[in-house]
Every structure is written in structure tokens, then in C-alpha cells.
Amino acid sequence: xxxxxxxxxxxxxxxxxxxxxxxxxxxxxxxxxxxxxxxxxxxxxxxxxxxxxxxxxxxxxxxxxxxxxxxxxxxxxxxxxxxxxxxxxxxxxxxxxxxxxxxxxxxxxxxxxxxxxxxxxxxxxxxxxxxxxxxxxxxxxxxxxxxxxxxxxxxxxxxxxxxxxxxxxxxxxxxxxxxxxxxxxxxxxxxxxxxxxxxxxxxxxxxxxxxxxxxxxxxxxxxxxxxxxxxxxxxxxxxxxxxxxxxxxxxxxxxxxxxxxxxxxxxxxxxxxxxxxxxxxxxxxxxxxxxxxxxxxxxxxxxxxxxxxxxxxxxxxxxxxxxxxxxxxxxxxxxxxxxxxxxxxxxx
Numbered sequence: 001x002x003x004x005x006x007x008x009x010x011x012x013x014x015x016x017x018x019x020x021x022x023x024x025x026x027x028x029x030x031x032x033x034x035x036x037x038x039x040x041x042x043x044x045x046x047x048x049x050x051x052x053x054x055x056x057x058x059x060x061x062x063x064x065x066x067x068x069x070x071x072x073x074x075x076x077x078x079x080x081x082x083x084x085x086x087x088x089x090x091x092x093x094x095x096x097x098x099x100x101x102x103x104x105x106x107x108x109x110x111x112x113x114x115x116x117x118x119x120x121x122x123x124x125x126x127x128x129x130x131x132x133x134x135x136x137x138x139x140x141x142x143x144x145x146x147x148x149x150x151x152x153x154x155x156x157x158x159x160x161x162x163x164x165x166x167x168x169x170x171x172x173x174x175x176x177x178x179x180x181x182x183x184x185x186x187x188x189x190x191x192x193x194x195x196x197x198x199x200x201x202x203x204x205x206x207x208x209x210x211x212x213x214x215x216x217x218x219x220x221x222x223x224x225x226x227x228x229x230x231x232x233x234x235x236x237x238x239x240x241x242x243x244x245x246x247x248x249x250x251x252x253x254x255x256x257x258x259x260x261x262x263x264x265x266x267x268x269x270x271x272x273x274x275x276x277x278x279x280x281x282x283x284x285x286x287x288x289x290x291x292x293x294x295x296x297x298x299x300x301x302x303x304x305x306x307x308x309x310x311x312x313x314x315x316x317x318x319x320x321x322x323x324x325x326x327x328x329x330x331x332x333x334x335x336x337x338x339x340x341x342x343x344x345x346x347x348x
Contacts, residue, residue, distance in 0.1 A: 004029065004045065006053045010078045012040065014101060017279075019136070021084075023053055024096040032136075034279055035272065050095045054088050057097075066095075075102075075164035075181070085166055103141070106167050112138075112145040113282050118268070120316055122149055125202070127265035128222035130209075132234045137272045138282055139231045140166050140207075147205055147229060151175055157200055161192050162207040175202075182207075193217035197224065206230040212247050219244075219256065222263035236320075237267040237287035237309065241302050254300075261294040271320065273341055276334050283323045283341065288315045321345055 009029060013021045018031035018038075025047050028039035055063045057076045066072045071089040076099070078084065085100040109115050121129055129146075131139040144167040150156060155174035163182035171177070178199070186192035189206070190213035196204055209215045209230045222228040234240040241260065248256050267287045275281040287293065292308050309317050318326075324341040327333045333341075 004041075004049045004053055006056045007078050009053075010076075010082060010084060010099065010101075013099075014082050016040075019101060021099040021101070022097075023050055023099075024091070025050055025094045034274075047094050050097065054095055054097055057086055058088065073164050073182075075166065083166075083168070085164055100136075102166050106148045106169065107141060107145045109145055109149055112142050114142060114145055117284060117286060117316070117318070118146055118266075121266055122146065122153060124227050124265055126222065126225045126227055126263075128218065128228050128230065128260075128263045129265050130230055130232060130240060130267045132232045132236070132240045132267060132269045133271060134233060134235065137270050139270065142268065142270065142282070143205065143229050143231065144169075147203065150203060150227075151177060156202040158203040158205070159196055159199055159201045160205040160207070161186070161189060161196070162205070163189075166207075189214045190217050193221055196221070201226055203227045203229070208232075209244075215244055215247055219259045219263060223259060234269070236269045236285055238302050238305055240267050240269070241297060241305070257298055257300060261289070261297040264289040264294075264297070269320075273324070273333060274337050276332055276337075281327065281332060283320050283327065284318065285309070285320045285323070286316065286318050288312065288317050290315050321347055 010021060013031050016031060016033060018033045020032035022030040023045055026044050028044055029041040031038050031040050054066065058066055058074060062072065066088055073087050076084045076086050081104045083102045085102055086097055088095065088097045090096065109118065131143045133139055147158060148169060151158060151169060151173050157175060158177045160179045162179065165179045165181045169177040169179065180186055180192065182189065193206065194217060204221060204226055206214065206218055206228065209218055209232050218228055218230050232240055232243060234243045244260060245253050245256050266289065269285040270282045272280040272282055287305065287309055293305055296302065296305050296308065310319055321342065324333065324338055328338040
């Protein structure tokens with residue numbers, strides 16, 4: 001196989017409209033295009049090839065760190081218009097990588113398919129807004145679109161804590177955006193979130209609520225008069241609530257439910273499905289924390305939230321089923337795709 005040229009591979013991925021690049025020993029270089037894995041090299045990748053690519057991305061110093069830690073997340077700039085989020089890791093004793101292409105421009109609410117769904121949240125001054133869903137469904141993209149809409153609509157001091165930094169927010173506008181990267185600008189999410197209160201934030205974005213320390217710090221921050229955005233790898237609103245509560249020891253869970261009932265503003269869960277005109281489109285489940293939802297969270301009656309969600313259209317709530325039917329009515333997804341969505345939700 002011809003030696004891999006990292007920048008050429010990533011530029012080719014961008015030209016082909018790929019969302020992800022996979023480089024692993026013993027298989028061809030593979031792109032994910034419209035949710036389909038597509039081999040793009042004629043031969044398979046050797047260990048020397050992978051090491052060369054990773055060393056190019058990390059540099060000498062971080063390569064040594066990677067060899068020691070066995071896994072690292074970084075952002076990598078190919079050109080002024082092409083950046084990637086890269087996870088380097090080992091599998092069966094050899095290095096491997098998965099890279100996500102980050103769009104150059106932060107999408108508008110319209111481009112992200114959020115118009116008519118999130119506008120009431122843009123004027124909030126405090127509380128917690130969560131984007132949830134499996135990896136690779138566009139949580140970061142949707143969150144960036146919302147934060148950029150806030151940035152351009154009112155002067156705000158916005159601080160992001162990311163691992164790594166993904167979308168780059170412009171410096172123009174009436175407010176300030178500080179983007180801090182784990183490992184470079186801070187060491188611990190929990191410590192960074194405790195210290196962020198000294199930085200006079202209006203809006204804080206936490207890239208991922210990954211453990212008890214981060215989740216606890218996020219809830220506390222949302223209680224102190226700040227608007228906080230975060231992501232979780234949970235499939236729907238109800239499981240998101242359970243995940244947050246269950247990460248804490250049993251003796252703390254009642255307190256956490258009380259915190260969540262007061263600070264939560266909305267959970268926006270999303271999935272990607274085939275669009276009628278090709279590519280993928282997001283469907284969303286949106287839970288708004290009204291008085292009924294807050295009561296059910298506090299009293300540990302999470303399963304009953306489903307009923308409130310299904311009947312909460314007047315409060316800007318929607319289910320995956322209702323959102324899929326809306327997209328079908330707008331002819332943005334096909335009959336077959338709607339049937340597949342309803343079947344996956346157990347509605348057929």
C-alpha cells in the first residue's frame with residue numbers, strides 16, 4: 001500500500017463528505033459517509049502507517065504521552081477550513097485512531113433543524129440544558145448552533161470546557177467566548193468548573209458530563225444563576241434523568257433529584273435518520289421541565305414523565321414519534337424511513 005499522507009487522507013474525507021475517518025491496522029482506510037462505512041484505500045494499513053499518522057497529529061511530546069496513557073483525545077487542524085476531533089487509542093496492542101470532521105462554520109438554527117424547537121431557551125439566564133443521544137448524532141453541532149445564536153443575540157460571557165475544542169466560535173459580536181481545552185488549558189473538569197465561577201460567566205458549556213464529579217459540578221453551577229449546557233450519552237429524556245441520579249450514591253440521590261427538579265430547563269435528545277434528499281437528518285425528543293415534570297423528578301416517578309412528554313406540545317415538548325411525523329409531513333423523510341422509525345419506537 002502507498003504510504004499514508006495524513007493531510008491528504010483528511011482532505012479527501014472532506015471532499016467526499018465523510019463525517020468520520022478510521023485508520024486501523026489490518027484494514028483499509030475507511031470513511032463514514034452518510035452513516036455507511038466505506039473503504040477508500042486499495043490496501044490495508046500497517047502498524048507503521050498508523051504510528052506515522054498519529055505522530056503527525058500529536059507531535060513528539062504528546063506521542064510519548066500517548067504511548068504511556070494508551071489513549072488521548074486531541075483536535076487537529078489540517079487547513080484553515082478543515083479541523084478534526086481525533087481519538088488515538090490502542091487495540092490488541094497496536095495503535096489506532098478515529099477522527100471526526102468538524103464543520104468549518106457553526107450551523108444556524110435553521111441549518112441544524114432547530115427552528116421552532118429551541119427559541120424559548122435562548123433567552124434563559126440560568127438553569128441546565130442537556131443534549132443527549134448516542135455518539136455521532138450531532139449533539140455538539142446542535143449545542144454549538146444554540147450557543148452561537150445566544151452569542152449573536154445578546155452580550156454574554158461564554159466559557160466552554162471541552163475535550164477537545166471542536167467548533168471555533170467567532171470573536172466578533174457584543175460578548176466574549178473563551179474556549180478552554182482539557183489537557184492544555186485545564187487538567188480536571190471538576191476543578192475547572194469550580195473555578196469558572198471566578199471568571200464571571202453568563203453561559204457555560206461542558207463538553208461531556210462523564211462522571212460523578214463533572215455531573216455534580218454541573219448541577220451546582222446551574223443552581224448558581226448561570227445558563228449551563230452539557231451532553232450525555234443517553235438515548236432519551238427519561239433515561240437521562242435516571243443516569244444523572246444513579247451516578248450518585250444512594251444517600252445523595254434524593255438531594256440530586258431535588259437539585260435537578262429546580263435547575264433543569266430542558267433535555268433535547270436526538271437521533272439521525274436518512275433524509276429524503278440524501279444524507280441524514282435529526283429527529284428530536286424535547287422535554288421541558290414544567291411544574292409537572294419537576295414534581296415527578298422530585299418524587300422519583302420518572303416513568304410517568306413519558307405521559308407529560310406526549311401531551312406537552314403546548315409547552316414546546318415533542319416526542320421522537322411526533323417529530324418524525326412532522327418531518328414526514330414536510331416531505332423531508334420518506335414513507336419507508338417513517339415506518340422504520342415507528343417500528344424502532346415500538347409504535348407499529
